[in-house]
Amino acid sequence: MDLFLTLVSGVAWTVVYIEAIRVGLRDRTYAMPVAALALNFAWEVIYAAGEFATGISAQGVVNVVWAVADVAIIWTYLRFGRAELPEFVTRPLFAAWSALVFATGFAVQWLFLAHFGTHDASRYSAFLQNLLMSGLFIALYADRRGPHGQSLVIAVAKWLGTLAPTLLFGVVEDSPFILGLGVMCSVFDLAYIGLLLRGRAAPAGDLPVRSRPVPSR
Template identity: 35%
Template sequence: MSLKLLLLVLTGLFWSIAYFDIIRVGLKQKTYGMPFLALSLNLTWELYNTVQGFLMVGFHIANTINLIWVVMDLMILYTYFKYGNSHLKIKPLLFYLGSIFIILVSFLLQYWIGEEKGLVLGAVYSAFWSNLLMSLLFIPLYYKRKNLLGQTLLIAYTKCLGTLAITILVGIIGINSLGGKISSITYIGGLTFIVDVWYIYLVHKRVKA
């Protein structure tokens, strides 16, 4: 197995573990474990790029991983719709319509990025910026809940390790189909990694409290 393939597999493995644990604790604790805006961008990115990937390339390990993530994101979305309003406490109609509106806008954003930047590069930049946003949004979620509801060290660590693996692959080593390494991705991924480490520290701190 080449180093590039290994890093791709590790990214898929680490993030899949994080997704699985978000689903597990969400169902067990009757909550949702991923900030909704990040979930919306994740889900629409994976739907859009998985469909486009299979249409353009057919079977590929990256498309297969993305398809698995689509299913997992839909399960996380289920926990959000089932338990999310217990945190927000707004009128149910506003909660559901507002959430659906955000998902639709997120999908249009993915489409626009794909049209403007091209399908491949657009997918890369959108994924890394969305990943950074997710990491940033985990911090206020942590402080807002004042406990570890929907959050675990496993989620924190595997989210961070997945970020590290894909940043090394795309930003430092480079992928031929992307024209080699992309230095700007190194900075975005590096910043995301720093935020992820901060989140790990916060979760550790609360676990020990």
């Protein structure tokens, strides 16, 4: 059961990342909220290294696949993200801000690791950043006034990819804290799925697209 749920999570999140790359390239934007992207990338790099330090494992392989996919999503953010910001955000300012966000992602993961140890930190940080991502996807939909740079495949795969470890760590391993976080993730994920389904059902004219400023060079 443990291996099955780990593989379900791994496959589902891999679908999220591949679809995020595809949608980002298609819509010339980034398909994952940047704060969550930074935390995810840091988590994957840190815990992939930790897994392989003690030998090859299913989770270690999954972490490496996710980290490689995240590099491509980060590229879409760096390539297209500045166009969604106000004009005063120059290229150097965007670069400095991006460096700060991704450095903060690593700092947060190291703080979790230092305080909780590998076993608890890997789980607590993963579910907390997952909950953050769930909320930020809804905020992204609101900010873009529709499903630009998003897809139902991402939403459903994210929900399933979170539900599997919720059952594994929250139910099988009997962790009420993780179970509670996982349930909250599901609530937000299902709300986001509902938004995207509503967007599909609504006529195109009912979903205004935010005009994006073109930053000065």
